[in-house]
Amino acid sequence: MTTKELVSQIQKKKSFLCIGLDVDIHKIPQHLLKEEDPIFAFNKAIIDATHHLCVAYKPNTAFYEAYGLKGWKSLEKTINYINENHPEIFTIADAKRGDIGNTSTMYAKAFLEDLNFDSVTVAPYMGKDSVEPFLAFNNKHTILLALTSNTGAFDFQTKQVDGKELYKQVLETSKTWENSENLMYVVGATKAEYFTEIRKIVPDSFLLVPGVGAQGGNLQDVCKYGMNEQVGLLINSSRGIIYASSQEDFAQAAAEKAKELQEQMAVALG
Amino acid sequence: MTTKELVSQIQKKKSFLCIGLDVDIHKIPQHLLKEEDPIFAFNKAIIDATHHLCVAYKPNTAFYEAYGLKGWKSLEKTINYINENHPEIFTIADAKRGDIGNTSTMYAKAFLEDLNFDSVTVAPYMGKDSVEPFLAFNNKHTILLALTSNTGAFDFQTKQVDGKELYKQVLETSKTWENSENLMYVVGATKAEYFTEIRKIVPDSFLLVPGVGAQGGNLQDVCKYGMNEQVGLLINSSRGIIYASSQEDFAQAAAEKAKELQEQMAVALG
Incomplete structure (x- = not known):
């Protein structure tokens, strides 16, 4: 999917909501456990109930890998279901990968080609030749970790590197990489005050913002400084939507939570 | 496996060789392609031929994920085969994972518990709460990326952070984390001169050293400064061993290359 198509979807749906499909078998409604693939059944119901309210889905691969082969199968079924039924939706493999050149190419192929996600999250620590293999895929996007929403973000990301915070160095350096127009960035919503600084470095890039809701971020602030x-x-938003109810009405409850956020977004879009 | 058991194996085998099982279906001998699971067949032959010469095996997960469900199955079969037939061998899931707290726990469970690897490689960018979930597993090891062997290592890892290179900050900071005695570190062999500095910060830790051979590192220098x-x-060593021959004699050729390195290691051990 091109960035232009994503922007067009945002305008059409009056939403820039991404729903995180971080599915924990211990948290899904009990009645789903009798299904052949409870995780896929859960995702399918969430997707059916929310696809008109969001523009992106983001399964975090950890939650699928945790169930081994079965989990990998649930992930495949989920991405295939989205691509077949809602090809207009932007898909993100939240995998936070990164390795040396030829190995990064293997990861990029796995997520962007075989599973056919529109994008994948990547860690910057190993630098240029660990990220460029992802950037080489046409009309696909690489979402680089810049400033994350966890407390550990302050261990290294906000430390001064040559007189500038590490996350700013990551933003600036990454702009010099080949096919950098395919970059987006992860910026945690728990630090809305940082968005002004970030927009000075990457005024045009898309930012994937976790941490609204469960992690304490404020939607209005993010829009004010980040849009x-x-x-x-x-x-x-992940848990705040998908676990809105643990009963049989979970999908409807998820849609209601998604609708609340979408309505706030429609206001922010003006 | 405890560190003590690993050291004991090193002394017994006079080897501190780790063989990287980075298996590319396009590079394995043609005659294996008729097998039901060519990647596992390849690994099994390599393991059968080299297990007495090395103390560790390290599959890079990217090479397995690239083949989706099939690849994941090959990885499961490989780790199970090692654990069942050679439980004295230290196993490393080279996954370079890292995510926020509860998500890192999912990854840790997947690799250290379900697949039952002895260790997993982890990226430091997201800081303490992304790594500590891995450290919580008893008698398991977390191998943190410090200074990698690729050219991109110079993009951020060697940059000055508060007057000290980032990789040194990673080493120092990580020592303050809970259960830090379960930490090992990735340090690329292409930079043997760095080992002296690294040993000042982590004198007792195990270092996993890629980049000997294919990437240009020198075994003698690494031993001199790093032991x-x-x-x-x-x-x-990965490619230098497992692709020593692309013919039917590939396993024997791999054993010969492994033997060469093991003999150099026996000399270094004195």
Whole structure:
């Protein structure tokens, strides 16, 4: 999917909501456990109930790998279901991968080609030749970790590197990489005050913003400081939506939570 | 496996060789392609031929994920085969994972518990709460990326952070984390001169050293500057061993290459 198509979807749906499909078998409604593939059954119901309210889905691969072969199968079924039924939706493999050149190419192929996600999250620590293999895929996007929403973000990301915080060095350096127009960035919503600084470095890039809701981030602040002319934001919510109810009405409850956020987004879009 | 058991194996085998099982279906001998699971067949032959010469095996998960469900199955079969037939061998899931707290726990469970690897490689960018979930597993090891062997290592890892290179900050900071005695570190062999500095910060830790051979690192230099009283080194070789021959004699050729390195290691162990 091109960035232009993503922006067009945002305008059409009046939403820049991304729903995180971080599915924990211990948290899904009990009645689903009798299904052949409870995780896929859960995802399918969530997707059916929310696809008109969001523009992106983001399964975190950890939650699928944790169930081994079965989990990998649930992930495959989920991405295939989205691509077949809702090809207009932007898909993110939240995998936080990164390895040396030829190995990164293997990861990129796995997520962007074989599973056919539109994008994948990547860690910056190993530098240019660990990220460029992901950037080489046409009309696919690499979402680089810049400033994350966890407390550990302060261990290294906000430390001064040559007089500038590490996350800013990551933003600036990454702009010099080949096919850098395919980059987006992860920026945690728990630090809305940082968005002004970030927009000085990457005014045009899309930012994937986790941490609204469960992690304490504020939607209005993120929009105020982070939005650009093309919107430039994908706001993720996972637990707040998918676990809105643990009963049989879980999908409807998820849709209601998604609708609340979508309505706030429609206001922010003006 | 405890560190003590690993050291004991090193002394017994006079080897601190780790063999990287980075299996590319396009590079394995043609005659294996008729097998039901060519990747596992390849690994099994390599393991059968080399297990007495090395103390560790390290599959890089990217090479398995690239084949989706099939690849994941090959990885499961490989780790099970090692654990069942050679439980004395230290196993490393080279996964370079790292995510926020509860998500890192999912990854840790997947690799250290379900697949039952002895260790997993982890990226430091997200800090303490992304790594500590891995450290919580008893008699398991977390191998943190410090200074990698690729050119991109110079993008951020060697940059000055508060007057000290980032990789040194990673080493120092990680020592303050809970259960830090379960930490090992990835340090690329292409930079043997760095080992002296690294040993000042982590004198007792095991270092996993990729980049000997294919990437240009020198075994003697690494031993000279990196070895400690408990040896403290695992030297990895992947392509140089497993692709020593592309013919039917591939396993024997791999054993010969492994033997060459093991003999150099026996000399270094004195």
